[in-house]
Amino acid sequence: MASSAVSKQSHCHSLVILAALALFCAAKICLAEKFKPQSESGDDFIKTSCGVTRYPDLCYKTLSAYADTIQDNPTQLANASLSETLKNAESTLNMMQKLLQMRELRPREAGAIKDCVETMKESVDELQKSMLAMRDLEGPDFRMEMSNIQTWVSAALPDEDTCMDGFQGKAINGNVKDTIRIYIVKGSQLTSIALALINRIQ
């Protein structure tokens, strides 16, 4: 009786251990799958290329998801970077337009935000033109298109500085100013990354 109870118990134990092992292995495979870079070569290429930008961490964080598309192609890398910069500029513009609708804004604050909206519109415009020109890089006008893109993306940078200038020395709601600054700083960094990666296309 006693021995059969023990054997039943140990049988039960081994089942539990087996089940635990199976779960553990499944979880391990799952985790390995999840953290495996989508494309090893693309991932290394992105890491190395991001190393030449002024913001390697933000660069890698923003672009590693595109490893499969990018592979080791500098044009695809620059294009993905430009596309992320444009997306960010568009959402910044959107956020600013929402801020403008806040009822408790003072006229000075509204004025400063409106200036930002104008400069962001210009940035979005420059970045959209650049995205379109990226498509023509395969064609015979490579040099001219590259030079246009470099000019337009550079122009998207100082525009953002101009936006923050509007907030200098004015009685501005601290939250509004901080929110805009956070977006603008990220936008400047993304633009700088895109420009550095564009400059590496040959």
Ligand SMILES: *[C@@H]1O[C@H](CO)[C@@H](O)[C@H](O)[C@H]1NC(C)=O
């Ligand atoms: C650049 O990326 C965008 C967005 O992912 C894509 O629609 C476009 O086709 C790409 N352009 C080139 C030249 O690969």
